[in-house]
Amino acid sequence: MQSILSKIIVVLFLVSCIGCSYIADSIEAELTNRANFSIDAYYDSGSVMVSWDTHPDYDSFAGYEIYMTRDANDEFSEMIVVGAYYDIGNSSYFQQDATLGNPSTSHFIHSNLPSPGIYFYRVGVIEWDERDYNNDGEDEKKPDFPDESLYKSYTHIEKISGSAMVEIF
Amino acid sequence: MNTVHYLNNSMKLALIHRKTINTMTAVVSVMGGKLQAYKMIVIFFISIHLILQLLSPLHAQQVYSASTLHNAASRSQTIQHIFYQRWDNMQNNFCYFDAYVNVNWVFDFDVNAYNRGTGETEAVPMKLVRTFSSMLLALPVYTPRDVTTNDYQQSPQTDITNATGALPIKKSWKKNSVLLGLSVCGYHYGLTRTVEISRGSAGSEKASDYVFSQFFDDIAALTLIIVPHITIHCGVIFNQQIEPNDDGTLDYNFDPSKTAKRLLTSLSLFNAITWESTAASNQLEATDISVNITQFISIVKTTPQYMPAIIIGYKQFKKYNDEDYDPVWVKNEKLLGDSSRDSATLYSYYATVRKNIDNFYMAASIQLQHVDQTLIDKRTLETIDIPVLQMWSMKAGYDFLHKPGWDFFVWLGVTHWYDPAISFHSNHNNNNVTGWFAMMDIASPLFTFTLKGSYNDSYELEKLVESVDKYIIEGSASFRL
Numbered sequence: 001m002q003s004i005l006s007k008i009i010v011v012l013f014l015v016s017c018i019g020c021s022y023i024a025d026s027i028e029a030e031l032t033n034r035a036n037f038s039i040d041a042y043y044d045s046g047s048v049m050v051s052w053d054t055h056p057d058y059d060s061f062a063g064y065e066i067y068m069t070r071d072a073n074d075e076f077s078e079m080i081v082v083g084a085y086y087d088i089g090n091s092s093y094f095q096q097d098a099t100l101g102n103p104s105t106s107h108f109i110h111s112n113l114p115s116p117g118i119y120f121y122r123v124g125v126i127e128w129d130e131r132d133y134n135n136d137g138e139d140e141k142k143p144d145f146p147d148e149s150l151y152k153s154y155t156h157i158e159k160i161s162g163s164a165m166v167e168i169f
Numbered sequence: 170m171n172t173v174h175y176l177n178n179s180m181k182l183a184l185i186h187r188k189t190i191n192t193m194t195a196v197v198s199v200m201g202g203k204l205q206a207y208k209m210i211v212i213f214f215i216s217i218h219l220i221l222q223l224l225s226p227l228h229a230q231q232v233y234s235a236s237t238l239h240n241a242a243s244r245s246q247t248i249q250h251i252f253y254q255r256w257d258n259m260q261n262n263f264c265y266f267d268a269y270v271n272v273n274w275v276f277d278f279d280v281n282a283y284n285r286g287t288g289e290t291e292a293v294p295m296k297l298v299r300t301f302s303s304m305l306l307a308l309p310v311y312t313p314r315d316v317t318t319n320d321y322q323q324s325p326q327t328d329i330t331n332a333t334g335a336l337p338i339k340k341s342w343k344k345n346s347v348l349l350g351l352s353v354c355g356y357h358y359g360l361t362r363t364v365e366i367s368r369g370s371a372g373s374e375k376a377s378d379y380v381f382s383q384f385f386d387d388i389a390a391l392t393l394i395i396v397p398h399i400t401i402h403c404g405v406i407f408n409q410q411i412e413p414n415d416d417g418t419l420d421y422n423f424d425p426s427k428t429a430k431r432l433l434t435s436l437s438l439f440n441a442i443t444w445e446s447t448a449a450s451n452q453l454e455a456t457d458i459s460v461n462i463t464q465f466i467s468i469v470k471t472t473p474q475y476m477p478a479i480i481i482g483y484k485q486f487k488k489y490n491d492e493d494y495d496p497v498w499v500k501n502e503k504l505l506g507d508s509s510r511d512s513a514t515l516y517s518y519y520a521t522v523r524k525n526i527d528n529f530y531m532a533a534s535i536q537l538q539h540v541d542q543t544l545i546d547k548r549t550l551e552t553i554d555i556p557v558l559q560m561w562s563m564k565a566g567y568d569f570l571h572k573p574g575w576d577f578f579v580w581l582g583v584t585h586w587y588d589p590a591i592s593f594h595s596n597h598n599n600n601n602v603t604g605w606f607a608m609m610d611i612a613s614p615l616f617t618f619t620l621k622g623s624y625n626d627s628y629e630l631e632k633l634v635e636s637v638d639k640y641i642i643e644g645s646a647s648f649r650l
Contacts, residue, residue: 020355021385021409022421024302028272032298032361033376035417067366075286076293078365088369118286122376124366152371160366160376162416165285 033160041121041164048121048166050083051107054159056125060141062155064100065124066108068093072117075163079122083108086148113168120163127158237590237633238358238384239494241408242454245431245447246486247632248301248356248386248406253435253445255303255354256392256402260440262574263341264649265307271645273299275636280360282380285415295360295380297636301645303354307394311347342396350392352404359383362417378417385409385423390433400437405430406447441465457484459519477524489513489544496590497553498545513542517559528568530578536560544589553589556601560627561585566608578610584627588634595638602630602637619645 029036039052050066066083069075070091082093085101093112099105108123131154133143143150237243251271259267275297282293342348361377368374390404408429413419431454435445441464447455459482466472489499491510499511516539523532538559546553564582583605591600604625611618621643623629629636 020302020304020353021300021357021387022355022423024270024300024355025298025357025359025383025385025421027270027302028298028300028357029377031272032363033374034361035364035376035378038414038416038418065368069286070367071286073286075284076282076291076362077286078367080367081369081371084369084371086371088371090367090369094369120286122364122366124368155371157366157368157374157376160364162378162414162418164416 033157035122035160035162037159037161039121039123039161039164041166043166043168046111046113048110048113048119048168049107050110050121050123050164052123052161053106054123054125054161056103056159057127058103060127060130060158061103062126062128062142062146062151064105064108065126065157066100066110067122067124068110068114069120072115072119075118075120075165079120082110082112084126086151088148088152116168118165118167120165122163123161124157125159126155129154129156237494237635238382240492241384241386241429241431242447242449242487242490244356244358244384244386245406245408245433245449246455248354248388249433249445249447250632251301251356252303252352252354252388252390252433253402255305256350256352256400258647258649259305259307259350260394260400262649265309266650267303267305267647268649269301269303269305269645269647271299271301271643273301273641273643275299275633275639275641277639278360278635280380282362293362295362296377297358297633298361299356299358299633301354301356303352306351307348307392308350309342309346310349312343313345342394344396345398346396348392348394348396350390350394350402352388352390352392352402354388354390356386357383358386364417379413379419380417381413383411383413383419385411385421387423388433397440398438400435400440402433402435404433406433439464439468441468452487455484455486458482477522480519480521480523482519483517484519485514485516487512488515489540489542496547496593498547499542500545501543502545502547502550511542513540513544515540519560528571530564530566530568530580532562532564534560534562538587546589548593555589556587558585559587560631562627566610574612574614576610576612578608578612580606580608580610582606582608582626584625586625586627586630588630590634591630591637594635597637604630615648615650617645617647617649619643 037052037054039050041048041050063085065081067079068082069077070080071077080091081089082091083095083097083100085096085098087096093114095110095112097108100108128142130139130141132138133140255267255269278295278297279292280295281290283290359382360380362380364376364378366374366376386409387407388404390402393399393401407425408431409423409427411419411421431447431449433447435443437443441461443459445457446453459480462479462481463472463476489495489497490512491499491503499513503509517536519534519536521532521534523530536559537557538555540555544553544555545551562582562584564580566578566580569577569579583603585601585603587601589600591597591602602625604623604627606621606623606626606628608619608621623641625637626641629641
């Protein structure tokens, strides 16, 4: 019995550790919010369609956010939020969209577009911070009654997509 | 991402200019004395080219160019070094399991990257990320029943700062017992770019993208330990290079059939004489032989308490191979289109002395060098005068706990390093740098934590010369049983 157990441990050990370098990288990627899924985005008739396929954690999901580069024709400029479930945007390109609060949503149509040029879009999966929302002495994955104020204070980007380039005419 | 080849611009320009000059000179010689005016024009342009050639390295020095990262042989040395360090820790603490994670960030890399928005290449600040993880398992396959004394001797550590758990935490392995070891280690290297994200009134956050080639090196190894006579390691190193997607993500797929492979072997006798080697394509690529003199003497007689640990060693490594990423040519300059390759071996001779007096630890090391071929600087085309002294270092540490299984070390060290690529990757006029490190090392019977900051530390430069003149932060943790 002990011999079989040892063999099982050895096999598990080997199987679980193939690609150890990738495991090492995934730890750092978690720490630095590495882009880890791809999205599609294209311009058509005065709006930009952004679509994605990712699987958020329903228990702590707070919403999707859509980001776009602040400056035209600069891939490396800061990204600003242009779409979210709550009204958090500071720019004229921001759109509040109720569908972004639904974890099964997979696309967003951006109509408040900036001046023509090349822009880059990303999608963020937002989760609630794990904390004691109802003061019962225990941490919860999400508040029982989420609102805009809580969203602004106690959410974070859990996953972020890679960038998709769009030329706006 | 943005398939920009980020070899050193100065190298490429120098090559192009040399070829152009050779071609032009040939044209001029064919024309002879008949076309003096054309000759003057050609000479004028040659002069312009020469001036550009002289100036280009000055501009290129500010921008990162990968060399060691592309060098799978060099990367293999790095991952092996950590692999052996982990086994040193296992043996010194008589553990049967060790899981270890290390994250290392090198800041302030300005890298020429293509901006898909502007359509131009520009210097973009990036961070070099190196992450290591390993799992080691030692299975006792034979334990003698008639031996009651714990007479195992500790293994020869060449790096004193790798002394986590300075006093062993567990009952020592019995003499003549046999252990079979299994190891898997992985090292990832790559550049990442930080993305600033404004979430409006919900605050700001940062994300990161993979940029340029990402390197994944893995080791799978078997170990045989016959306490305390023999320790044998043998394994395979897998070197893999993956190009990230244009959007900054990466599709990882470990496929052993598509990776470069190297073999590592190591033999240690009485933990006093150690031989380590790496082979690639049926060729011996690197060898390291060391003798722990103090340990060696202790085999036949008891060494006095005041005697420090003295380790001497010799290693050879085929370091320069006329690759694009090398900063030097071997023997002579190779023009564009010239497919011939020469190799030069770096021979190093080192000595380490270390001693602790109660809680106070200190160590000093020196490493001398010799290269068996002439090396030529790719920028100036001048022969490089390799100094004999490659490295020196002095380290001191204090253990505030110093109890079996429990340590709280603070280390400070000063180091010096020579590498012909240093002036390639920095504004140094020569290839010598002196640096420092500070480290905090906490160990408990089950867990260890280390935090290290360094600048031009020889240990880091030996692993990655591109990190010259850059601050490095490193954190690591381990779990052991």
